[in-house]
Amino acid sequence: MSTYVAPIKITNGELSEEFIDKFDTFLFDCDGVLWLGTHLLPSITETLSLLESKGKQLIFVTNNSTKSRKAYTHKFADFGITVKEEQIFTSGYASAIYVRDFLKLQPGKDKVWIFGQSGIREELGLMGYETLGCDDPRLNEKFDAKTSPFLKDGLDNDVKCVVAGLDNDINYHRLAITLQYLQQDGVAFVGTNVDSTFPQKGLILPGAGSMIESAAFAANKRPAYCGKPNMNMLNTIISAFNLNKQKCCMVGDRLNTDIRFGVEGGLGGTLLVLTGIETEERAVTKTDEYPNPKYYINKLGDLYEFTH
Amino acid sequence: MSTYVAPIKITNGELSEEFIDKFDTFLFDCDGVLWLGTHLLPSITETLSLLESKGKQLIFVTNNSTKSRKAYTHKFADFGITVKEEQIFTSGYASAIYVRDFLKLQPGKDKVWIFGQSGIREELGLMGYETLGCDDPRLNEKFDAKTSPFLKDGLDNDVKCVVAGLDNDINYHRLAITLQYLQQDGVAFVGTNVDSTFPQKGLILPGAGSMIESAAFAANKRPAYCGKPNMNMLNTIISAFNLNKQKCCMVGDRLNTDIRFGVEGGLGGTLLVLTGIETEERAVTKTDEYPNPKYYINKLGDLYEFTH
Structure with missing residues (x-):
């Protein structure tokens, strides 16, 4: 104290x-300040x-x-x-830095599965990482274990990390494949930020943390959170x-x-x-x-x- | 011990x-037994x-x-x-019984918001409860706080309980409206079952618990779980x-x-x-x-x- x-x-x-x-x-927070x-x-x-x-x-x-x-x-x-x-x-940028400097994944070799939006994909891409998931339109198709293109030929063994964040396009297909990667040995789990909610137009809406905790609960694995x-x-x-x-x-x-x-x-x-x-x-x-x-x-x- | x-x-x-x-x-469990x-x-x-x-x-x-x-x-x-x-x-039936016998909601007067699938809606319907949410096709539309039919005329004040369970059609619209109801004073929170995952065709897939915990984390409210x-x-x-x-x-x-x-x-x-x-x-x-x-x-x- x-x-x-x-x-x-x-x-x-x-x-x-x-x-x-x-x-x-x-150092300025933006929304609510500026x-x-x-x-x-x-x-x-x-x-x-x-x-x-x-x-x-x-x-x-x-x-x-x-x-x-x-x-x-x-x-x-x-x-x-x-x-x-x-x-x-x-x-998202902080998470990408964590992947590079703390997890020390190798660009051009190790890959990252993203449960989240393009901000994360772009930052990891600039560092040379190949990413899967994220806004791939095939994830908008209804999940079927038999036909999902992310399962048909098996998981990608080069994926060494899952980065999860706010996803306005959250669906069962994204949750299911994210869980498959989180169940792999040696796949790290990074969460962009722990915020359970965020305010928008007078409403309190579900935040990144509430989605990341869903994956964490299913996988029985704790994420390393990166934001404030x-x-x-x-x-x-x-x-x-x-x-x-x-x-x-x-x-x-x-x-x-x-x-x-x-x-x-x-x-x-x-x-x-x-x-x-x-x-x-x-x-x-x-x-x-x-x-x-x-x-x-x-x-x-x-x-x-x-x-x- | x-x-x-x-x-x-x-x-x-x-x-x-x-x-x-x-x-x-x-008393028989079914899948894996029968x-x-x-x-x-x-x-x-x-x-x-x-x-x-x-x-x-x-x-x-x-x-x-x-x-x-x-x-x-x-x-x-x-x-x-x-x-x-x-x-x-x-x-789902156990949850409906909980709503009726423990929460003592009044059929024909009190309503229930469902984040889950038709099994819950049908059991509550048989007991005379009007339900909202669930498989309402309007929830498949992309969420927009300004246009969502579930927000335009305000929340329904007769909703006294949220029942949440496994939802293969989970999306941001469902999560956002579920959270709006959970934020209301006097709205109870019931979870069908705590299972974080379930097995299907050799895969371990996200279960009801992982979705319910997402809503619980956002709302900072614990559900009353009803299943085994x-x-x-x-x-x-x-x-x-x-x-x-x-x-x-x-x-x-x-x-x-x-x-x-x-x-x-x-x-x-x-x-x-x-x-x-x-x-x-x-x-x-x-x-x-x-x-x-x-x-x-x-x-x-x-x-x-x-x-x-």
């Missing part, structure tokens, strides 16, 4: 500048420009594995924000940019994922924004359920608005 | 007759006739929730075996037939479901058949992992063959 330190609310220009000056690198669905939050472009003009490094960290980093740059561009692919970390708040994701970012943790601040809208990610990762700071699902009351309440942020602010754009 | 009593292997006519004479009622998929096992018809000629009561107990009891009688008839609907207990080895199922059978437990014997091919069901239920006897996935070695090995049966036999048909 760490001692409770009351979170500081950023409410004026002086506090904003003091906060910004403390850090060299800002935008809500298809709606950009106020003064976001100005805030990001302000930070860049002060020489800060900006990194965007999302648990969404359905899009590749390249596809994410287009999403930013649609909001009028220019970011490089290198500034983006998705849980797992430290695999943070360690990868720290090492890729050779960052000084003390000079990094995690900015997010969820206490239990984003703020936990920053606190447990030993980053110098955490900033909670109240544009997502958290309330001011929860931000300052001391509990064992989640860590408190070091700073919080009504909306990220206030950093700009307070100083202009 | 109970004391270990070595299981008795039935290997001749004398042991067969002694075994049969001990019990008035035999048949394997579409293949009837040897001397099954003769064995069942022998038991009936001796005045024994035969009850068939299956965790398969996809077919109704009525549909199951047709499956028996296809094998040339005549059974009455009343002799069959499926986990849960005692809800056994208590229902005992009370429906007013049985003397000491004179009942459970016959099955799985130690951890069928035999556990009989042992934990306090039945007078249990018989393991080796035509399923268990081996003789496992049948007689003392372990904390599963209970041992009181009797075991190579195949159920031996009961007839040894005496004729």
Whole structure:
């Protein structure tokens, strides 16, 4: 148990500048912080420009594995924000790095079965891995053990890993073949992110974790989870940019994922924004359920608005 | 921990007759005991006739929730075996009884959302419950929160329970709406059976449990499971037939479901058949992992063959 330190609310220009000056690198969660669905939050472009003009490094960290980093740059561009692919970390990319650097699978030789969407396939493809499953249209056919093209000639012995994530096209065919690979000896099991749900248009929808846990329960095998708040994701970012943790601040809208990610990762700071699902009351309440942020602010754009 | 009593292997006519004479009622698991998929096992018809000629009561107990009891009688008839609907207990039927007798939902007023197949819908329908979901073809359409007919006019406030089971047509639309109902206060959550997998044509395929756990993880809510080895199922059978437990014997091919069901239920006897996935070695090995049966036999048909 760490001692409770009351979170500081950023409410004026002086506090904003003091906060910004403390850090060299800002890690941003995206949905709920920069935008809500298809709606950009106020003064976001100005805030990001302000930070860049002060020489800060900006990194965007999302648990969404359905899009590749390249596809994410287009999403930013649609909001009028220019970011490089290198500034983006998705849980799909984190999973691909895990496959390469931790599992040490060999591109051109070892293959990966994907239960998930194209974001994972594209990231693994860029690293030279052949993948199976994913959005292969033959998986949309009704499952029949006798006719499935993924069983007819037997499983592919070169598959050494299953990567599982959110799949809007989940069906019995995908679950059944995923389980066949998970039952093989020596096939590793990687989950993009543990989130049981995610918010969309006022609804709480089933998340990657709820699908991955289904496969885990069937296979009686635990996945290695890669997204926030797992430290695999943070360690990868720290090492890729050779960052000084003390000079990094995690900015997010969820206490239990984003703020936990920053606190447990030993980053110098955490900033909670109240544009997502958290309330001011929860931000300052001391509990064992989640860590408190070091700073919080009504909306990220206030950093700009307070100083202009 | 109970004391270990070595299981008795039935290997001749004398042991067969002694075994049969001990019990008035035999509860049979079906797949792996009477048949394997579409293949009837040897001397099954003769064995069942022998038991009936001796005045024994035969009850068939299956965790398969996809077919109704009525549909199951047709499956028996296809094998040339005549059974009455009343002799069959499926986990779908057990779930319907749970909804009626334990949750005490009111037919004609309270409704049930089904994440599963027609076996559940038919059993609830026979009890007078209106059901939603299940094999409604509109759930085969790709999920879109804006257009889903199950969300457009809001959720149905009369739904007081979700019953979940094996669903070969599982998709995101079904998972998403199931989760919306599970998030409602006062909506109960019933799972047909906990089996994580089931064997089919030499494969181990995802079972009801793996789908139900997906919904449970998303909703952060635990289901009340109804199939074997849960005692809800056994208590229902005992009370429906007013049985003397000491004179009942459970016959099955799985130690951890069928035999556990009989042992934990306090039945007078249990018989393991080796035509399923268990081996003789496992049948007689003392372990904390599963209970041992009181009797075991190579195949159920031996009961007839040894005496004729």
